[in-house]
Amino acid sequence: MSDIAIRVINLGKKYQLGALGTNYRTLRDTIVDTFSATTQALLHAGERAASPKADENRFWALKDINFEVKTGQVLGVVGRNGAGKSTLLKILSRVTEPTEGHAEIHGRVGSLLEVGTGFHPELTGRENIFLNGAILGMKRTEITSKFDEIVAFSEVEKFIDTPVKRYSSGMYLRLAFAVAAHLEPEILVVDEVLAVGDAEFQRKCMGKMSDVAQQGRTVLFVSHNMSAILRLTEETMILEKGKLVMRALTQQAVDYYLSSGLSRQGERNWAADEVPATADPFKPVALRIKDTRGRVVDTIRSTEPFQVEFEYILDQPLTGLRVGLYFMSTRGEHIFTSFDTDDPQRFELQSSRRSGRYFSRCTVPANTFNEGRVVLGVNASSYRIKRYFQDEQALVFSVDATGAPGTQWSEVRMGPIRLALDWEIEVR
Amino acid sequence: MSDEITMIKPSRGWVALNLKDLWKYRELVYFLIWRDIKVRYKQAALGVAWAIIQPILTMVIFSVVFGKFGKLPTDNSIPYPLFTFAALLPWQLFANALQRSGTSLVGSAHLITKIYFPRLIIPISAVVGGLVDFAISFVVLIGMIFYFKVYPTWNMLWIIPFTLLTLITALAVGLWLSAMNVRYRDVQQMIPFLIQAWMFASPVAYSARMITDRTWQLIYGLNPLAGIIQGFRWSLLGGTPPGELMWISSTVMVILFISGLYYFRRMEKTFADTV
Incomplete structure (x- = not known):
């Protein structure tokens, strides 16, 4: 057994530019392009100049990334949108292939790039637990043995045989996270799942995440939420424009990130x-x-x-x-x-x-x-x-909300807005 | 802690098939099929009955148009409805599998871009899922066989290899189409037409014996379904065994299947980026 869980060497990923959803081609485009490329090749035979145009349309989402994560370490990854965090997680969870370099992963990887992937609205909560579990790579016996635990964690016992399309968004999220949280991989790769859901749910997720961390599993945690990063991780990497710009103790890294303007605060x-x-x-x-x-x-x-x-x-x-x-x-x-x-x-x-x-x-x-x-x-x-x-x-x-109406009571006020209404109390 | 080590690196050229991984994820095939069947019939008033309504209606239409008006000859003087139904079974298994697998990858884009699993699972489960409908209509066929008093022989066991061949052919074509569809959405427009044309090129409504010219027979045999359907009929109802037609069909099928597998694997590495 080695004490390195993840080793990444010279990792890079190049993408074709183009708005999402338009980067698939029609057969006609290809035929036309092939034809014009052939004519171009015939016309300029022998020149072999590297076409600068081809490279304009590509960009490196990640370039020259090198790092190691020790077994049992919880490593945070921060960076603004487009810095390459998601691409890194996608490569490590094998959703997409790198263009160059390589990564070595020791152990089973569970990735939470999104909760509820593969949930089908028509299926019941029970059915979705099995389906989602299988998609996340669990064996049927494994799901059966953890079924009760998953249901208890999600707090949707009463609705477990109701199609999830009738769930509130909170219930849906709780169930989805419950399945994912019980995956028990050796290496957990998490992307921003905590950004969703209400405060209560977020607290629960955080609790589960720190459990996972304390059980000696390796966690790679990507988030915009600095307080979550500070609470959960010991060390943090900062990505900027596809490059690894810093890796340091979390407190140091977060200070640097917040003060350097990379965080895009406000x-x-x-x-x-x-x-x-x-x-x-x-x-x-x-x-x-x-x-x-x-x-x-x-x-x-x-x-x-x-x-x-x-x-x-x-x-x-x-x-x-x-x-x-x-x-x-x-x-x-x-x-x-x-x-x-x-x-x-x-x-x-x-x-x-x-x-x-x-x-x-x-x-x-x-x-x-x-x-x-x-x-x-x-x-x-x-x-x-x-x-x-x-x-x-x-x-x-x-x-x-300090000082807002009703803050003399420490309970959580529901709803996204908090108006100061003109109340009148009449007694007859 | 397992000692499992995964290497992640850019794959070059023709990728290995990685069957080990496929085996590890075999339960997912089961769950995806189970999901598709549940969802397909969940809000349909007639439910699973659709599995038999489709082939039966097609049989009725064919019997009226080709049997009664067209007076197409059958093999071995088998009643036309039975003659065509025995062919419709493998045909519909094939056509439905093609239809579903062709769009399967694009339809599972939300999974492909978020989670790793061997992508081959998706077209495989789309193809194999058709077996449920097939089994249901097979019961109807057995009923018809007894109704028309065509008593089956031990040749009937040949059904099993022929069904397997149908699935493999469907998967072979499905691999090509689904992978192409990720990049070229033209493919999904083309699929219904392809299926229709393919049906006329297969002995569904007519007997393969109507083709008597030697050269045409060989060309006809290039369609793997020609041999398979003819074989299906023969094993259930008697008549002409598919013979040499089967050899050409099988060869074509093997070529299609292996090339399909490799094409799929080659394209697989860019699925998540392009879908």
Whole structure:
């Protein structure tokens, strides 16, 4: 038995660029391309110049990654979106192949890239436990022996013979996580599963994760949640643009990450290669959350108003453009939506915008959000004509409810919003 | 702690088949088939009855069009309905398997992009799952055999190898189609047409003996289903054994199957990135 659980050497992964979902080709494209390539080859026979165009469309999602994880170690991985975290996990869980280099894995790997993979809405909870278990690589006997434990953990005993399509999203998540949590692999690879579900569920997941860690299993844990990383891991790696920029004790790594601006706290910047060509002439630049003093923050106070600022560039004049924000829960439920030209008069006034750099700003009044995390999405479109740009998870901010109405009671307030209502108490 | 070591590295050229991994995940085949059957009949009012309604209706239509109006001759003066039903059984097993396996990978994109398991499992379970419907309609066939008083002989046992051959042929074509469909979505548009054309190229509605010209016979034999269906009929109802037709069919089948396996494995490494 070796004391190394994962050894990664010079790992790299190259992707073809192209928006998701459009990178499959039709037969016609291939025939046309083959034909033109052949004609090109015939016309330029002997030249053999490396075509620069072919390389423009590729990028390295990961490059020259080297690291080792010791058996029983819990290693955190942080980095902003697109830094290559998910690609790394996908390679280690064998979903996709690396382009170069290799990884050596000692032991059975369980990956939680998403909970509930393979759940079928028409099947009952019981049936889905078996199906999902098998997909995750468990033997039937193994599932049978852990069945009661899984059901108990998920707290859906009463509905175990109901199709999961009738489950609430909370029940669904609990059941899905319960199956995955009982996989008991030697190496567990986890991606952000804790970002979903309510506070109670998250606490339960965290508990299960630290159990796993204490049982001497190796865990690779990817998250945006710094407090979770701090609680669960001893060491952390920071990925940035496909490269491993730092590996250190978690406290050190998190400090570095938060202070270096890599974490994108309260601010989201779009690099040119993150914007699809279809967005043209609209170019998102940045999205910021600002507190009453104009500072960019990642946590706002529920009792104070805050400002959201969306900066973008128009390369050409546009007519009928509206730029808006989606406020969503971390489960993806819309809380509300607002556009900068919701006011009909303003829409008349600003019906066309000349090219230039724009800032659309709005102020969200005090006493709007309950404590928790809010996902902010952006949209730029012309109604019924074209959607130029949309990013439903542009940025996440936290809400601190200190001093909000009702905080004299320490219980958890349900619901994503926390209004200060004008109550009247009448007695007759 | 097991001493299991997995090496992850880019695979070059023709990838090994990795049958060991396939064996390790064999229970998943069972669960996927079980899921498909459960889901397929869960909200259908007629439920499993659909497994027999389809071939029976096709048989009725064929009997009226080709048997009664077209007056197509059968082998060994077997009644036309029985003659065609015996062919419809392997045919529908094949056609359904092709239909399901062809789109199977794309339909399982959510699994392929999230979890590792041998991708071969997906078309395999799509093909093998058809056996349940097949078994149900087989009971109907037995009933018809007794009704028309065609008493079976020991030749009937040949059904088992012929059924296996049908599955392997379907899997062979399914491997090609499903892997191609990941990259070229044209394939799923093509599949219904392919199935229709293939049916006319197979002795489902007519007897393979209608083809008398020697050259045409050889060309006809290139269709693996020609030999299989003829063999099916022979083992159940008597008449002409498939003979040399079977040899050509089997050769074609083996070539299709092995090339399909390797094509699939070769494409497999990019499934998660392209699907």
